[in-house]
Amino acid sequence: MPSDEQRAVDLLARTDYGRVATSMRALPFLAFARHLVADGRVLLRLPRSCGYHRACTGHVVAYGADNLSTARPGEGLWSAQIVGECSAHEPTPAELERFGPAPRVVDGEPYEPVYLRVEPQFGTVHSTDGALESHFAHMP
Numbered sequence: 001m002p003s004d005e006q007r008a009v010d011l012l013a014r015t016d017y018g019r020v021a022t023s024m025r026a027l028p029f030l031a032f033a034r035h036l037v038a039d040g041r042v043l044l045r046l047p048r049s050c051g052y053h054r055a056c057t058g059h060v061v062a063y064g065a066d067n068l069s070t071a072r073p074g075e076g077l078w079s080a081q082i083v084g085e086c087s088a089h090e091p092t093p094a095e096l097e098r099f100g101p102a103p104r105v106v107d108g109e110p111y112e113p114v115y116l117r118v119e120p121q122f123g124t125v126h127s128t129d130g131a132l133e134s135h136f137a138h139m140p
Helices: 004-012 052-056 093-099 131-136
Strands: 017-024 027-038 041-047 060-066 078-088 113-127
Touching: 004 027, 004 060, 004 078, 004 113, 017 052, 027 052, 027 060, 027 093, 041 052, 041 078, 041 093, 052 113, 060 113
Parallel strands: none
Antiparallel strands: 017 027, 017 060, 027 041, 041 113, 060 078, 078 113
């Protein structure tokens, strides 16, 4: 049976977008991010223009995703969150390809990506109506 941390990372690998949470000037904030999982780490792509990467880099952040907007009627819901230290990341060409195309603009500003890496130290998962069992039933 995988640990909650591993199950959270595995669930994040099944989604493309989530939310990073940390604090900026002593106030909490959430920011959307494109993510992918590589070698057990969660890699993030955020817009540089928002400046959120400055609050994340070198600090502990929480990152989470869910299936709340994609679950079909009658399908169980799940959410997954990891907590870990965040650092700047230089993506490989293969990782850039996996991230896919970036938006052209964010909040009316040209999109310039910044890449971060979260090293999971803690993970949590929550589900309703057997959602986790159905997701992990097909895993080797």
